[in-house]
Amino acid sequence: MRRCRFILLWLTLLSVLSGCGESVELHRKLSEQEANEVIAELADKHIRAQKQLEKDGVVVRVRTDDIAAAVHTLAAAGLPKTARSTLGDVFRKEGVISTPLEERARYIYALSQELEATLSNIDGVLVARVHVVLPERVAPGEPVQPASASVFIKHDPRLEPDSLLPRIRRMVASSIPGMTTAVANPQKLTVIFVPATAYKEKQQLAYFGPFLIKPGDLAFWQTMVTLFFIVLFVGCAAAGFWVKKARGAQQAEPNTNDA
Numbered sequence: 395m396r397r398c399r400f401i402l403l404w405l406t407l408l409s410v411l412s413g414c415g416e417s418v419e420l421h422r423k424l425s426e427q428e429a430n431e432v433i434a435e436l437a438d439k440h441i442r443a444q445k446q447l448e449k450d451g452v453v454v455r456v457r458t459d460d461i462a463a464a465v466h467t468l469a470a471a472g473l474p475k476t477a478r479s480t481l482g483d484v485f486r487k488e489g490v491i492s493t494p495l496e497e498r499a500r501y502i503y504a505l506s507q508e509l510e511a512t513l514s515n516i517d518g519v520l521v522a523r524v525h526v527v528l529p530e531r532v533a534p535g536e537p538v539q540p541a542s543a544s545v546f547i548k549h550d551p552r553l554e555p556d557s558l559l560p561r562i563r564r565m566v567a568s569s570i571p572g573m574t575t576a577v578a579n580p581q582k583l584t585v586i587f588v589p590a591t592a593y594k595e596k597q598q599l600a601y602f603g604p605f606l607i608k609p610g611d612l613a614f615w616q617t618m619v620t621l622f623f624i625v626l627f628v629g630c631a632a633a634g635f636w637v638k639k640a641r642g643a644q645q646a647e648p649n650t651n652d653a
Contacts, residue, residue: 416458417444420465421474423451428474435471436464439593463593470593472520472548502526509569513545513562518553520590522546529572541572544584555587 420443421432429445429452436443441460446453456464468474492500506524513522523546529538543566549555562585567573576582 417455418458418461420454420456420461420468422448422453424454424474426452428452429454431475432468432473435473436467439463439467441467466593470590472590475514498528502528505570509545509566512565513547516558518550518558519547520550521548524566526570528570540582541570541576542582543567543570543573544586546586546588548588548590551589551592553589559585559587 421429424432432454433443433445436456441456441464443454443456443464446455506526509524509526510522513519513524525544527539527542529541545562545566547555547562563577563583566585567575567577567583573582
């Protein structure tokens with residue numbers, strides 16, 4: 395009896411191990427919030443993901459069979475969000491004297507990063523890019539070229555751009571020097587909205603008897619059915635053995651009584 399229990403336990407453990415597919419690293423060096431956003435988005439698309447804490451941040455892993463769907467799903471959702479530099483990061487004192495041209499380039503870059511970070515925090519905005527041109531005199535005696543900016547926003551299809559456009563124009567115009575009066579000027583301030591296209595996986599299914607299942611799960615169910623019949627065979631063999639033993643014991647009792 396103990397031997398049968400051991401066999402059943404071993405087969406159960408084998409079935410559990412066979413159901414655990416190999417995992418592959420999807421993203422690393424994520425913050426806890428970024429990892430949670432990634433896992434939540436994948437779970438919404440029925441893709442299982444696990445997070446693992448490392449020294450340099452959080453690692454998100456998925457099954458090998460789900461890596462392609464996971465990559466496309468996150469790309470469509472704009473996750474994980476790109477880390478932005480702040481003015482403090484760009485102009486950190488490092489003891490190196492910069493030229494006026496370098497300082498100007500760093501300032502424009504930092505200003506764009508700050509605006510992109512702010513726009514990315516708006517609900518429904520997946521990707522935000524801002525290109526800034528500050529007032530500049532091309533040559534002595536030439537008029538100063540006015541400031542201008544262009545904004546690109548990739549958004550959730552459920553977002554209404556018309557309701558968001560005036561607020562974005564006001565925010566960008568008031569954040570860039572020399573653009574206070576450019577709120578209603580499309581030549582100085584351009585905002586482009588592009589709806590994101592949701593990723594729709596072309597799921598291929600394989601026949602397993604009368605059922606259709608994912609190809610990646612085919613081996614698992616084949617193993618489970620095989621183990622089921624093995625357990626059934628072992629159970630029937632054990633039952634037959636005990637029935638035969640019981641009959642032998644019953645036949646031995648009359649012979650003992652006759653003696």
